[in-house]
Amino acid sequence: MDHPDDSPVCLGTVSGWLGPGASVPPLPALNDEEGPRLPEGLPPVVDSHVHLFPDGVFEAVWRWFDQYGWPIRYKLHTPQVVSFLLSRGVHRVVALHYAHKPGMARFLNSYIAEVARAxxxxxxxxxxxxxxxxxADILAEAFAAGLKGVKLHCHVQCFAPDAPALHEVYAACARAGRPLVMHAGREPASPQYKCDVHALCSAERVERVLKEHPTLKLCVPHLGADEFDAYERLLERYDNLWLDTTMAAANYFPMPVPRRLLEVRPERILYGTDFPNLPYAWDRELKQLLALKLGDEVEAGILGQNSLRLFGGC
Known part of the structure; x- marks a missing residue:
């Protein structure tokens, strides 16, 4: 299969956070200072939300961002992404990708499995x-090839979390004991998506999934933005839910960092960045998290231990 050249992207222009119907141009680069590597003395750091794609898909993603999102600071292909993070002290990388049309998944899964084997x-x-x-067969093959979970994206793939088509995927993940990372929060939203993401996504719909599939390990990125209070309640109620911090704790978007959400069940929070598709320094989110001074034990969990427990046994 040829590399697809029209892939959608992982994030939009946060028009929803700025008010209904807002027209938002591409957001700015921050040009903030980046560290040469992780600070000394940190516990193992796992970036639980890194995107890896074949070259053609990456380049399509970057074109989309240039027009609708923000300037990409790190236009690095897969080998350079991996080398960049590991050489700066990141202990492990959780590599995510997604298929936006039928027939892509096997090719993409094979690509990521090869990267992970190397x-x-x-x-x-x-x-x-x-x-x-x-x-289900596609996922069984991927798990047999060593892949440790599944990534889905409601905005890009245009589905609601509680859609009937998802039950087959949820059952396959639960049977195999593999976590599912699913962008099921409403934000960041963009009018450039081919569906109304606010109509598809809600914490209420995610709660239906958690109830109907109690053995499914579900991780919602971006701390469930923008329904932080609702996801705080879900974390309190459900033992099969995790969240990752990706871009929601970086002080880039026009919202406060939801500290209470980080503290209600800190053992269920994973550090993630969305690298390389960032408009700011690769270590900005980590610095922002450390500045919250959540305590050594909580920091160790969020920065790496929680992810090692979630994905390490797969």
Whole structure:
């Protein structure tokens, strides 16, 4: 299969955070200072939200961001992404990708499995398009190839978390004991997506999934933005839910960092960045988290131990 050249992207222009109907141009680069590597003395750091794609897909992602998102500071292809993070002291990388049309998933899964075999510090996740023919078989093959979970994206793939087509995917993940990372929060939203993400996504719909699939290990990125209070309540109620911090704790978007959400069940929070598709320094989010002074034990969990427990046993 040829490298696709029209892939959508992982984040939009946060128009929803600025008010209904807001027209938002591409957001600015921050040009903030970056560290040469992680600070000395930190516990193991796992970046639980890194995107890896074939070159053609990456380049399509960057074109989209240039027009609708923000300037990408790190236009690095997969080998350079992996080398960049590991050489700066990141202990492990959780590699995510997604298929936006039928027929892509096997190719992308094979690509990520090969990357992970070449570098064991990369833990690759699989993808599938919900509802495509043979979805369960696609995931079984990916798990047999060593992939440690699944990545789905409601905005890009245009599905609601509680859609019937998802039950096959949820069951496959639960059977295999593999976590599912699913962008099921409403934000960041963009009018450039091919569906109304606020109509598809809500904490209420995610709660239905948690209730109906109690053995599914579900991680919602971006701390569930923008329904932080609702996700705080879900964390309190459900033992099969995790959240990652990706871009929601970086003080880039027009919102406060939801500290209470980080503290209600800190053992269920993972550090993630969205690298390389960032408009600011690679270590900005880590610095912002450390500045909260959450305590040594909580920091160790969020920065790496929680992710090692979630993905390490797969």
């Amino acid at each position: 570098e064991p510090r990369v833990w690759g996740l699989a993808t599938v398009l919900p509802g495509e023919e043979g979805a």
